Amino acid sequence: MSHHCTDDQESVRDGNLSARPAAACGTVAIVATLDTKGLEASFLSDVIVACGRKTVLIDIGTSNSEVRVGTATEPGGGRSASPAELLKQIAETTRTNVADLLAAGAISAIIAVAGGKGSAVFGEIVSDLPYGFPKLLVTSARPALLAELAIHNDIILYPTLVDLFGINAFTARVLENAGRAIAAMRYVAAKQRRERKIVAITAFGVTTPAVNQCMARLAEAGVDAIVFPANGAGGRKMEQLIAAGEFDAVLDLTTTELADELLGGTASAGPDRLKAASRQSIPQVIAPGAVDMVNFGPPTSVPEQFRGRHLYSHTPYTTLMRTTPAENAAIGRLTAERLSQAQGPATVLWPAKGVSDYDREDGVFRDADADKAWLDAVKDNLMPHITTSELNCHINDPEFAEAAVTWLLKQLCHGGLSCADV
Structure with missing residues (x-):
């Protein structure tokens, strides 16, 4: 032919x-x-x-x-x-x-x-x-x-x-x-001015309750939410779409990809994670969702230097490693360094009672000292114009979602932007 x-x-x-x-x-x-x-x-x-x-x-x-x-x-x-x-x-x-x-x-x-x-x-x-x-x-x-x-x-x-x-x-x-x-496929460009605001949210299985609550609260306010799995690929794609101007704000509940970036896990989103929203000057809420863990494959895939660590088989194909206080401090410093570049509104929310479903009272990864190391490092390295709030609840408790969404809606609806009554 x-x-x-x-x-x-x-x-x-x-x-x-x-x-x-x-x-x-x-x-x-x-x-x-x-x-x-x-x-x-x-x-x-x-x-x-x-x-x-x-x-x-x-x-x-x-x-x-x-x-x-x-x-x-x-x-x-x-x-x-x-x-x-x-x-x-x-x-x-x-x-x-x-x-x-x-x-x-x-x-x-x-x-x-x-x-x-x-x-x-x-x-x-x-x-x-x-x-x-x-x-x-x-x-x-x-x-x-x-x-x-x-x-x-x-x-x-x-x-x-x-x-x-x-x-x-x-x-x-x-x-x-x-x-x-x-x-049978064709592309229709998105409207330059959307009728509804759109927020990007990061999620993991161990932060799903928080994500569900945030989505429900945003929907009540007439705001759409697009969820990205914090599995490496999800974080990379979210950063790309934020840079392309697809979102009005970011609710970064699950920043676990930074743990994998620093410690060589399989869910790293690479060095551009937690940067696009700051460059776009859009509102962003940052939380330490699932920073208590690093992702590896089956138990045999865990690097030799980590074989004696606190490991948990999430599935037969996924092994989680609990982060230490020193590692959480490093993750907190990296978070603060990247977030400090924000030109738009930004805030950090910290849940005192745990950052994942495994990090709650009697949970397999509960370590309050390690969690606190993340917060201390963030506060020590964050620029003064970015606020930090300490909440006496678990990340998956309703009050955490309410605090995150309330702050975000105030930013989105400021100045007459179209939002439902909040």
């Missing part, structure tokens, strides 16, 4: 749209290395066009790239690049041009057909696209790469299980399904 453009296709080389204008807002962008996946891309385009959508082909192949693959500077001033450098350059160029297509209203969905390298490039290309913008990847890449892509973006993954070498009885089934699926 030929992969030249039909009347319903446009062609893009390394993300550069041809002189002919792209089709209207129903257009689906197809990303592929046309030198190796041309047949698959053309087949996919035919399926999408048959469903009533237009397509634009975006070539991320390296065979015609202006930068040649090599390892050294070539005679006569020519430049060469390693394969990794070349792929990075293609990804950066294409990411910019895809963003331009979206800004111009020229595309409303994007799909890729790729192997391992192409899948990695696609992950970079769509990294700046809005949450909810349809992104579908048909791929023969290894599962580990797909898991990494899923951590960083809301890509819909469609593993082929067989390799992509042209059109056959197996690949045709996958491409037909993928084409019909993406043809």
Whole structure:
């Protein structure tokens, strides 16, 4: 099957749209290395066009790239690049041009057909696209790469299980399904001015009661709440969406990801955690939800230096380690250092009777001294313009949720912003 453009296709080389204008807002962008996946891309385009959508082909192949693959500077001033450098350059160029297509209203969905390298490039290309913008990847890449892509973006993954070498009885089934699926999706941009305020909340199983109470109280006030699991991927995505201006405030009840960041647990959200809200100058409530624990996998996965520590099997696949007073102090210092950058309203709430369901009276992780070490470090390192409140309750008690939401609503509803009667 030929992969030249039909009347319903446009062609893009390394993300550069041809002189002919792209089709209207129903257009689906197809990303592929046309030198190796041309047949698959053309087949996919035919399926999408048959469903009533237009397509634009975006070539991320390296065979015609202006930068040649090599390892050294070539005679006569020519430049060469390693394969990794070349792929990075293609990804950066294409990411910019895809963003331009979206800004111009020229595309409303994007799909890729790729192997391992192409899948990695696609992950970079769509990294700046809005949450909810349809992104579908048909791929023969290894599962580990797909898991990494899923951590960083809301890509819909469609593993082929067989390799992509042209059109056959197996690949045709996958491409037909993928084409019909993406043809049924389109992106509608969020309103510039929302009718209801939206708050981001962090949650863990051991702070779920607090989250449920906060959500109910916010709903009564006419405020929507979006919950993110504090499992590493959730915190990263929340920070990205805060930076993109998706939220009006943050109720960061569960900051356990900082414990994993400092101690090498599996739920680290990386070094950008607890930064975006400060940069966006939006109100934020910070609480030490689940900072009494660090997450590891099965018991055999716990690092050797922690084998003698206070461990608890949360599930057969999750082992929790109780943090010590010294570790909680370090987590508190990190919290204060990052929160001190806040330009907007911010406050810290501390529950004296425990920070998780496991850290309550007679709980397996109850350690009041360790919890207090977090608070002392926060107070010692926090800038004076940020308030701290000590509450004589557990984090999952109703009075804690009430205090957190009451403070937040005062910030959101200040100055005539639309909120229900609070």
